[in-house]
Amino acid sequence: MRRRVLVVLMIYSTVVVLALSVPLGLLVGRERAQRFGENRAAAATFFAELSSREGESGVPRLRESVQRYNSLYDEGIVIVDRTGSPRALAGLDIERADVQQAIAGALRNQRGHLPSSVTPWSQSSVLIAAPVGGGTQVDGAVVIAASTDAVRRDVAVVWLVIAVGALLILATVAVIAAALSRWVVRPLTALSSRVRSFGDKFHDQLPSAGSHMSKPAEYVGPPEVRELSSAFDAMADDVEAATAAQRRLVADTAHALRNPLAALRIRMDVLGMKVPDSAADAHLKTTLEVDRLTTVVEDLLVLAAAETPFTKQTTGCDVGAAIAARVEFWSSTMTMAGIGVHVESPEENTLAAISEDDLIRILDALLSNATKYADAGADVEIGHRTSEGHVTVWVSDSGPGVPADELPKIVDRFYRASSAHGEGTGLGLSIVHALTERAGGTIEVSARRPSGLKIELTFLREC
Structure with a gap:
């Protein structure tokens, strides 16, 4: 501007x-x-x-x-x-x-x-x-x-004098205009930066309960622009505080529900030994509902942890080793589901700027989704590649996929695609998204041809 x-x-x-x-x-x-x-x-x-x-x-x-x-x-x-x-x-x-x-x-x-x-x-x-x-x-x-x-x-002499005078006037005007434009636009530039940082926090990484929101620098410029900037800062602080409180409430509620649900599950198991045959079906459905609620609570806790800013310095994670370990862990489950898996990774060790725990959570969520929704007979491909300064990890399957108009929505919390079947909370890809953003990476969801779904995660490369 x-x-x-x-x-x-x-x-x-x-x-x-x-x-x-x-x-x-x-x-x-x-x-x-x-x-x-x-x-x-x-x-x-x-x-x-x-x-x-x-x-x-x-x-x-x-x-x-x-x-x-x-x-x-x-x-x-x-x-x-x-x-x-x-x-x-x-x-x-x-x-x-x-x-x-x-x-x-x-x-x-x-x-x-x-x-x-x-x-x-x-x-x-x-x-x-x-x-x-x-x-x-x-x-x-x-x-x-x-x-x-x-x-x-x-x-010619007079014209030269006029031209030199005009250039001097333009040079003076340029200096004045530069100072004036800087004076007018500087608060707007600071406000734009504030908007971008606010947007990033709002979508992905709001301050945790113990953190303090940074106070913006004092604005300079026309009074109207300063007033607008101050009003926006106040609004941004209120929205950030309200959204952070909302997410803390969700995390605290999920944490408070976990122990009662665990106790309820134990009591349901004990009660199941004394339930007559006429009530066995109702007891089974109730137990499944308790299990579903427990899964939702656990996923909400994981999502709350993923959306908390990560301050601990990491030394990088060996992507190839993590992929090999998680594929070995999920191999028996995928075999029982009738799904084949193929790994593509370079021979050299590749370190990505993400903690090993977070990468394992991401891979588990992606392989779990592929096992649930790819259908028997499908193939799953997982691997990684390196480029200048970046590491890209992808997981793709040849299952039914997701309609094109729903692809941008499947990383939203509690959203389930219309092609999804079976049980699920709609939080798996939200967790993947949050963990990827927390590590400074990006996520891209696309359709695999001729059918299926492909998810690519890009992280910074550790030297």
Whole structure:
């Protein structure tokens, strides 16, 4: 945003500076052209009057004046009589077509057209003509090839000064605009950072009960922006505190329910030995419900632990060894379910930036889901690969899969895909998601072709 504000201010300033400097440069060109024209027109008029006063006896003095003007100003000049014959000539080729045209116009009592403006790239000389005599009696003509070098040089110097001044103004405006945009945008940038950090905490890692939310830095900038930033910080703190309290409540409730459920399960087992055959079916269904509730409570406790920020430093986990160990552990269960498993791993040891306990929980959840939902006859592929600075672990199966529109939702807590069958809490992939995010990794859920589900986890690689 700061860049956009700076660009807008610079564009506006550039337009304003150009709107002032360009007319000023054009005005200088017209002013210099007017002064130049008046000066050379006065010289042509002087020689016209001198020629009308001097008769044939004054031709030597006329030629002397013309020669002196040519040597002084280095400009060609010619004075002709009414027939077009030269009376005095110095530094000008009278046979040139433009000179002949200027003489013809002056003999018709027409003065030459002076330039309205002069630029550094204008012609190096212009012809200035004046008739000799007045009224209806024209006795000759004066033509001066006036050099514009000095005028063009003056205009170039003034334009250069204007350009340098405009650049200095723009540089000053750029410094002011940079400071102003920083002053205006800095609190918004800090607010954006606060929003991002708040979003990360809200979705994945809210502060635990014993942690303290960091106090944001004091904002600077316009009062309205500071007020908005302070209001958002207060709202963010309230939402974070409320959500953290909600998650603590869920964790505390699950923890409080675990022991009574365990005791209830024991009593159900003891009661089962005395239940008559007529109530055996009801007793069995009640026991299954208690087991389901126990599973939900255990998963909620694991999820609460996974969503707690992990501060302990780890030395990295050997991904290949963890995969091999969990596949061996689940092999008998998967064989009984009629599911084949294939492992793809590089031969070298690969360390990922995740604790071994968390990786084991992740692999157990993924292999458990594959065993439950892939159906008999399906194949499960598990493995990992390394790239520059990252380790990717994937588990895919050739089961029925998940509808495409449900893929982004299956990592949400308590969500079960419409293709899922059998019992489940809908918390397995939520736990995987939370543990992966806590380790600084990412999770990607996609469909396997032609059928099935693929889950890829990416972690930072430990050296």
